[in-house]
Amino acid sequence: MPDTAVRRPLRADARRNHQRILDAAQQAFAVHGAGASLEEIARRAGVGSATLHRHFPSRRSLLEAVFRDRVEALCAKARQYARDSEPGTALFSWLRDFNAYAATCRGLAASLAHEEREPARVRQDEGCTVMITSAAGELLRRAQRSGAARAGLRVDDLLALVGAISLATEHRGDEEQARRLLDLAIDGVRVP
Known part of the structure; x- marks a missing residue:
């Protein structure tokens, strides 16, 4: 078809x-x-x-269907932060929200990042990964242009950091450790 x-x-x-x-x-x-x-x-x-x-047809398509509403809300929050906050504050606030989201979704971030791409009949611009990447990318570009975030960072670097934090802390259920690790990562993203 x-x-x-x-x-x-x-x-x-x-x-x-x-x-x-x-x-x-x-x-x-x-x-x-x-x-x-x-x-x-x-x-x-x-x-x-x-x-x-x-x-x-795949685990990924089922995950995307189950979590789509939450991802859309997370992306709407990125747009709100972009409208209402300074670029650095917007990025770091959204990263904290994304970190909390990843912690509650038990492996979703890693699964979406590592699963094979969907068959060609599924439009790429509709996927959760694409929506999250787009939202984070816009916040990162604004923060970099304003001098609040390091120039060499890429959006996939930020998403990989949050995914790694989620993986490292999900089996412990330690949300406080996830927050501390993200704060350390944000310190590395910020321009000194």
């Missing part, structure tokens, strides 16, 4: 299955993190593995 093809609306039973899969995935990811068993998610949703994969 070409990328430009219009998809037909789902039948009522397919819509129900889709929603049941999302609900089961949200619960499983909350308990077991981004690595939760897809077979267990299908079982909890009352569907077969093939049905789950028909709706969500």
Whole structure:
């Protein structure tokens, strides 16, 4: 099917299955993190593995569907900070929000960063990773232009730092340590 093809609306039973899969995935990811068993998610949703994969062809597509609303809210916060704060303050405030978000999503940041890219039929500009990268990139460019952030930094450096902090602290459940580590990282991002 070409990328430009219009998809037909789902039948009522397919819509129900889709929603049941999302609900089961949200619960499983909350308990077991981004690595939760897809077979267990299908079982909890009352569907077969093939049905789950028909709706969500990869783990990444399921993760993106489950966390999309939260990512959109995080990106809206970046736009608000950009409007209401100095560039450095906007970037560092948003990084703290992203760090807190990554801590609550148990492995999502690492999973989205390391999974294989989606098939060509999924538009790249709709993905959570693309939205987060775009939001962070705009804040970083503004902070660099204002002299608040080091010139050589790249947006993927910042996102990798937050992802690494999330990975290092997720099994301990120590949000305070995650905040301290991010403060250390921010000290390295700031222009002295």
